[in-house]
Amino acid sequence: MERSTWGTRAGFIMAAVGSAVGLGNIWRFPYVAYENGGGAFFIPYLFALLTAGIPILIMEFSIGHRFRGSAPLSFFRMSGKKAEWMGWWAIFVSFVISVYYAVIIAWAMRYTLFSFNQAWGEDTEGFLFNDFLQLTVSPGETGGIVWGIFIPLAIVWIITLGILLAGVKKGIEMANRVFIPTLVIIFLIIVIRAVTLDGAMLGLDAFFKPNFEAIMDPTVWVAAYGHIFFSLSIAFAIMITYSSYLPKKSDVTNNAFITGFANSSFELLAGIGVFAVLGFMATQSGVEVADVASAGVGLAFVVFPAIINEFPGLNGLFGFLFFLSLTLAGLTSLMSITETYVAGFTEKFGISRRKAVAFSGGLAALISILFATQGGLFFLDIIDYFINQFGVAALGLVEVIMVVWVLRKTKHLQDHANAISDIRLGGWWKFSLGVITPIVLGYMMFGLLRLNIFQQFETETGNYEGYSNMFTLTSGVAVASGALLLGILFSLGKWHKNYR
Numbered sequence: 001m002e003r004s005t006w007g008t009r010a011g012f013i014m015a016a017v018g019s020a021v022g023l024g025n026i027w028r029f030p031y032v033a034y035e036n037g038g039g040a041f042f043i044p045y046l047f048a049l050l051t052a053g054i055p056i057l058i059m060e061f062s063i064g065h066r067f068r069g070s071a072p073l074s075f076f077r078m079s080g081k082k083a084e085w086m087g088w089w090a091i092f093v094s095f096v097i098s099v100y101y102a103v104i105i106a107w108a109m110r111y112t113l114f115s116f117n118q119a120w121g122e123d124t125e126g127f128l129f130n131d132f133l134q135l136t137v138s139p140g141e142t143g144g145i146v147w148g149i150f151i152p153l154a155i156v157w158i159i160t161l162g163i164l165l166a167g168v169k170k171g172i173e174m175a176n177r178v179f180i181p182t183l184v185i186i187f188l189i190i191v192i193r194a195v196t197l198d199g200a201m202l203g204l205d206a207f208f209k210p211n212f213e214a215i216m217d218p219t220v221w222v223a224a225y226g227h228i229f230f231s232l233s234i235a236f237a238i239m240i241t242y243s244s245y246l247p248k249k250s251d252v253t254n255n256a257f258i259t260g261f262a263n264s265s266f267e268l269l270a271g272i273g274v275f276a277v278l279g280f281m282a283t284q285s286g287v288e289v290a291d292v293a294s295a296g297v298g299l300a301f302v303v304f305p306a307i308i309n310e311f312p313g314l315n316g317l318f319g320f321l322f323f324l325s326l327t328l329a330g331l332t333s334l335m336s337i338t339e340t341y342v343a344g345f346t347e348k349f350g351i352s353r354r355k356a357v358a359f360s361g362g363l364a365a366l367i368s369i370l371f372a373t374q375g376g377l378f379f380l381d382i383i384d385y386f387i388n389q390f391g392v393a394a395l396g397l398v399e400v401i402m403v404v405w406v407l408r409k410t411k412h413l414q415d416h417a418n419a420i421s422d423i424r425l426g427g428w429w430k431f432s433l434g435v436i437t438p439i440v441l442g443y444m445m446f447g448l449l450r451l452n453i454f455q456q457f458e459t460e461t462g463n464y465e466g467y468s469n470m471f472t473l474t475s476g477v478a479v480a481s482g483a484l485l486l487g488i489l490f491s492l493g494k495w496h497k498n499y500r
């Protein structure tokens with residue numbers, strides 16, 4: 001069967017950048033950088049980008065382009081069953097991510113409309129948790145549908161699955177060609193407005209002020225690696241799937257550099273925008289930038305609404321643009337992660353794209369809607385923590401060690417990439433993949449396990465927002481090993497004859 005391909009090189013780059021640029025760039029990067037040394041964070045960040053992010057991106061682009069299949073099919077064609085399970089494992093982790101990622105996009109979508117009249121009122125935190133998410137209902141009342149989340153969530157899934165139904169070129173490529181330039185323009189407007197606010201410099205000073213002691217701290221390096229993995233959407237089966245739709249004659253190495261640098265530029269811009277606005281808020285209300293900067297999800301849904309309340313001039317419009325940019329950035333990432341399992345199921349069972357979207361995308365949408373119930377969001381938080389901390393490091397570590405050390409494919413992939421790309425891969429690429437990345441990721445896994453297991457005995461409440469360590473650890477391990485088990489199970493079955 002003829003494989004779908006991207007229509008143009010720019011179309012592929014837009015799609016890859018669309019996957020990379022997501023909620024992580026806008027609300028995650030600014031506070032991660034701030035908490036991990038500010039201006040000095042750029043040293044570990046750049047190091048992680050150049051020794052792990054881009055090298056792995058090149059590796060995944062080469063695998064997808066060379067073997068022309070979804071992640072499990074590409075791995076199968078590369079090294080048979082002993083590699084296929086990795087693709088399915090990544091796919092099932094992706095499935096879990098898509099389920100909750102969609103929910104956060106739905107919040108952002110709902111907040112675009114709240115922006116016009118600042119429906120969140122003065123107490124933006126109380127509004128988010130009590131009125132909007134309805135987290136504080138008593139246990140007996142949990143389970144009721146929260147329509148304010150249900151409806152936007154349904155819209156998010158209808159848009160995403162509709163785009164995937166339309167196919168690679170007419171669906172994903174077209175959508176990214178519209179969404180990504182729109183996103184860039186909106187974002188530039190936001191950032192320009194932000195840096196011209198009173199007090200913007202105060203925020204930027206706080207953001208860029210280097211704390212050089214921080215870079216001696218190993219946890220800062222771990223944070224940089226963790227963020228790079230999540231931010232570039234690597235180790236999730238995504239980039240293998242997307243590059244499998246490249247035409248035969250395509251430069252993979254250059255495309256990886258473009259994708260990596262575009263994603264980082266967007267993060268940097270987001271950091272500038274967010275901190276300029278925080279500086280404005282600090283000048284208005286006399287709070288310290290430090291007090292509002294590390295709010296996580298709260299940064300977007302608690303702090304920003306409060307700032308929009310005080311914003312000079314067209315505040316409704318500013319709020320609308322901010323949440324619209326979150327929505328667009330999120331949608332292009334959600335379609336990429338959903339495509340991983342749509343492609344995998346299409347090929348394994350030889351079913352049509354239409355059926356794969358209906359069954360697998362439909363299932364994700366249904367599960368996701370369980371989060372739109374009262375109290376349902378308790379779980380979201382835990383899954384998010386785990387996917388970000390363990391999931392990414394574990395998948396990345398296994399993938400790199402398998403490809404480089406067990407299956408010994410470095411040379412093969414290097415030759416493949418070099419045959420079609422302008423930039424030649426050499427020692428830097430091999431050393432980064434084979435030595436630096438496994439050491440840092442291995443250290444990272446070990447450290448996280450230790451933290452979660454042993455601190456149990458030192459503190460009552462645990463290290464993550466009051467959940468006990470054992471609880472977070474078991475639920476995380478349960479999700480990861482559940483996905484792994486399913487992955488192994490799926491790899492046992494035969495490929496449909498069209499894809500063998």
Ligand code: PHE
Pocket residue numbers: 019020021022023024025097230231232233236238333334336337
């Ligand atoms: N790269 C996306 C971001 O920065 C996150 C993401 C990771 C999306 C994995 C899909 C899959 O937000």
Ligand code: NA
Pocket residue numbers: 019020021022024025230231232233263
């Ligand atoms: Na990103």
